[in-house]
Amino acid sequence: MEERKISLNILGCCVLRDTFGMHPDDGGYVVNRYVQIPSPISLVTASPLLRKDAEIEDTVFEGKSGFVKRCQLLELRKQVFDYLGGASSDYLIIDCAEARKNVLYFPGTGGWFTESHKDLLARFIENGLLPELYELIDILEMERETLYACLRDFCDRLLAQYDKKHIILFEIKAVKFHSDGRLFQVFGGKNKIAEQYNARMKLCFDYVKTYLEGCHIVEFPHNVVGDTHHKWGRALLHYVPEYYDYAQEAVDIITKRAGSLEEEQEELTRLKHDYETALRKKYGDILQASMEQTELEKRSGEKILKYERYFKKLLIEDGKEKIRAYLEELGIRSCAFYGRTQITYVFLPWFRSWGIHIEYVVENYSVKSVWEGIPFIKRSDSKLLDSRNMIICDINYEAIKRRLAALGYTGTVLSYNDLISPRGDAFSNTP
Numbered sequence: 001m002e003e004r005k006i007s008l009n010i011l012g013c014c015v016l017r018d019t020f021g022m023h024p025d026d027g028g029y030v031v032n033r034y035v036q037i038p039s040p041i042s043l044v045t046a047s048p049l050l051r052k053d054a055e056i057e058d059t060v061f062e063g064k065s066g067f068v069k070r071c072q073l074l075e076l077r078k079q080v081f082d083y084l085g086g087a088s089s090d091y092l093i094i095d096c097a098e099a100r101k102n103v104l105y106f107p108g109t110g111g112w113f114t115e116s117h118k119d120l121l122a123r124f125i126e127n128g129l130l131p132e133l134y135e136l137i138d139i140l141e142m143e144r145e146t147l148y149a150c151l152r153d154f155c156d157r158l159l160a161q162y163d164k165k166h167i168i169l170f171e172i173k174a175v176k177f178h179s180d181g182r183l184f185q186v187f188g189g190k191n192k193i194a195e196q197y198n199a200r201m202k203l204c205f206d207y208v209k210t211y212l213e214g215c216h217i218v219e220f221p222h223n224v225v226g227d228t229h230h231k232w233g234r235a236l237l238h239y240v241p242e243y244y245d246y247a248q249e250a251v252d253i254i255t256k257r258a259g260s261l262e263e264e265q266e267e268l269t270r271l272k273h274d275y276e277t278a279l280r281k282k283y284g285d286i287l288q289a290s291m292e293q294t295e296l297e298k299r300s301g302e303k304i305l306k307y308e309r310y311f312k313k314l315l316i317e318d319g320k321e322k323i324r325a326y327l328e329e330l331g332i333r334s335c336a337f338y339g340r341t342q343i344t345y346v347f348l349p350w351f352r353s354w355g356i357h358i359e360y361v362v363e364n365y366s367v368k369s370v371w372e373g374i375p376f377i378k379r380s381d382s383k384l385l386d387s388r389n390m391i392i393c394d395i396n397y398e399a400i401k402r403r404l405a406a407l408g409y410t411g412t413v414l415s416y417n418d419l420i421s422p423r424g425d426a427f428s429n430t431p
Contacts, residue, residue: 006255007089010034011080011158013097015172015237019247022231027248032087037068038075039114040096040204041103041139044153047078048104048111048130060123072120075113076129081157091255092162096204097172097237100197105135139200148207155211164214168254170247171205171220174198174236178226179286187226187236194236195349216264218250221272223279242282246275323419324354330412336387338362338404339394340371343416347393348372359387385409392416 007030010016017034020026056076061069074080084092102115108131115121115136124130139147158167174194177184187194209217221243230238253267334357337344344361351358358374362384365376377384385404388411392400397415404413 005030006091007032008091008093009084009087009089010093011084012036012093012095012170013172013237014232015097015239015247016093016095016170018231019170019244019251022241022244023248027251029251030089032089033084035071035074035080035083037071037098037114037116038080039098039101039103039139040154040208041099041142041147041150042075042112042114043078043080044150044157045078045112046110047076048106048109048113048134049076050109050129050131052077054129056129057127060127060129061120064117064120068117068120072117076124081161085161091166091168092158093168093170093251094158094208095170095172096201096208097170099139099204100174100200103137103139105137106131106133107135108133138196140196140203147203151204151207152211155208158212164212165216167212167215168218168251169205169209169212169215170218171209172201172237173220173224174201175224175226175239176236178228178234179240179283180228182286184225184283184286185228187234190236192349195353197236199353214261216254218247218254218268219272221246221276221279223276223283225279225283240279240283242275242279246271319420320350323350326419327354327356332356332389332412334359334387335389335391336360336362336377336384338384338390338392338400340376341393341395343393347391347416348374360384362390382407385411387411390414391419 005028008020009032011034013036017031017036020029020031056073058069061072064072074083098114104113104115104121105111106113113121113130113134121130125132174197176187176191176194178187179185224239224243226234226236226238227240228234232238249271250268253264253271257264257267259267333355335351336359337347338361340361340363348358360375360377360383361371362379363371363376364378364380369376385407390404390409390411390413392413392415394400397417401413401415
């Protein structure tokens, strides 16, 4: 007798569906029902429709797939949980990735909707289905009490259909690089968007993970990058094939192997480590090839190469979190940057998101004396010695350290290289 396949319902972004869809026969699973697009906030709030029983003509969805039409209708009518509950399954797989999107609040109806297909939103309004006036809301700016009440309601509705032992929660992250298997490229102009997406997703994931303690967790491994030739196109959540192999193997561990939750977690941890190692090796080598190609194309010499080596560390070694932890360990809450370079452009939004005040940037200037609201201090100006913490963002950091010492600087001096590879103590000019 053929073994019965494990059945799944899925509520979340495309990553969840692709975890199975990227493998033959859905990886040996049966996907009963799948809903994408709605934010968890929209799922538990009132409908934005002007008339709840409104007939919505098929012409409104012209040019859209049947899947998009179904997901939008379910969200407009607030029937997502009813739809999922209409087909029982062995497991429910969820994520908080749709929380990366803004939500729309319609004062005229008191209803909420997810910002996604803007052309459809315009058609809904043109056809008299939704009010013309709405407020665009970033969940990072919502009152935490309001946001957490929505997330609590979201979790409670999931628990009304599944116990925690049959809920699998995925951690999802936006990536900033993509590869064709030969070279690396940065997602042009999307660095800030990726940062916003990750902040929103993490905020919701952390709450849901805590509230649903005891459910199964599939963590996002380090070193994942985007796939230039992904089946659905190039995007911040469209990963290389290795990720989907990892994700399905994680689900296999959860659904097909007996053992305690502790044993399951040990197995998942080993799996994550193995894939992180494999990803580091493969894409580290590809990034090295990309840097060599960049050097040839740009002919910018050693300076560009050194910056790119540093960005390789940030990518492959999860450097951002190391930097944050090291600065926190040193108790640095304000500092100055020495040099406005590619590294300064990366550091500035990070430091600000961590609540670290940037006092000034040491850089020569001719006309503009302010950058991003931060004053410039010329390299010859004695005021550059005022800050108690100096972060050197220039590749000539050893020479700059010697120069600061010669000028009598007595504060803490850290190069960008010190931050990614801390030696245990900060360099200080203090006697």
